[in-house]
Amino acid sequence: MRKPAIFSVPPAERAGAAPTQSAPIGQKTPSRRSGSRTLRSGTTGLAKLRRSARRCRACPLWEPATQTVFGEGPDDATIMLIGEQAGDREDLEGLPFVGPAGRLLDQALADVGIGRERLYVTNVIKHFKFELRGRRRLHKRANAAEIAACLRWLHGELAEIAPRYVVCLGAMAARVMLGTKFKLMQERGRWLPIGDRQWCLATVHPSAVLRTRADDSFDDVYAMFVADLAQLKHPPR
Helix, strand or coil, rough: CCCCHHHHHCCCCCCCCCCCCCCCCCCCCEEEECEEEEECCCHHHHHHHHHHHHHCCCHHHCCCCCCCCEEEEECCCCCCEEEEEEEHHHHHCCCCCCCHHHHHHHHHHHHCCCCCHCEEEEEEECCCCEEEEEEEEEEECCHHHHHHHHHHHHHHHHHHHHHCCEECCHHHHHHHHHHCCCCCCHHHHCCEEEECCCCEEEEHHHHHHHHHCCCHHHHHHHHHHCCCCCHHCCCCC
């Protein structure tokens, strides 16, 4: 059984203080609506974790960012999607996967026949890291120290939601969950055990699919991405 790399990192406490021990799963509460998305409210552990993440100063990324971009979705979701880091639109709106990559993800999920409202969607890095090029804010990849500083929040989300199935979108998320030796392009689209009746599958990030629009490979790359996500319709039991 492959043990997820993230579980070697001390988990966050439910209130977002210095990590000490695994957080218990919070009680479920009725959902509310925020825009077109289904969110959870009240005094659940996930809500407390979200509030604590807004005040995170564990690495320098918070300072130029507009806001923390925490995960979104039902706190009893069976499936969690983990991306890499917040982008420009996510930073402005405060929600994950709402930019071009998010729209492509939504389309792929629709093609598979899975509604995004059923899923909990988040990123490894909760702030937008960028560099200015004139007036444009261009995505810049988080470094190892920034990833390590942010893992407390992802670990807290995993502990609170306890998803049975985890889908990693991109190499960063795959390495966090499956270890640095995981080879994304060789092992993508396969369910791998990571715990007691808990499974993980990795595929490419939707932004990588978008980048192929400049050549003739987009249709094939998109079809492979959809095929990977289609494994959600046939998960291990």
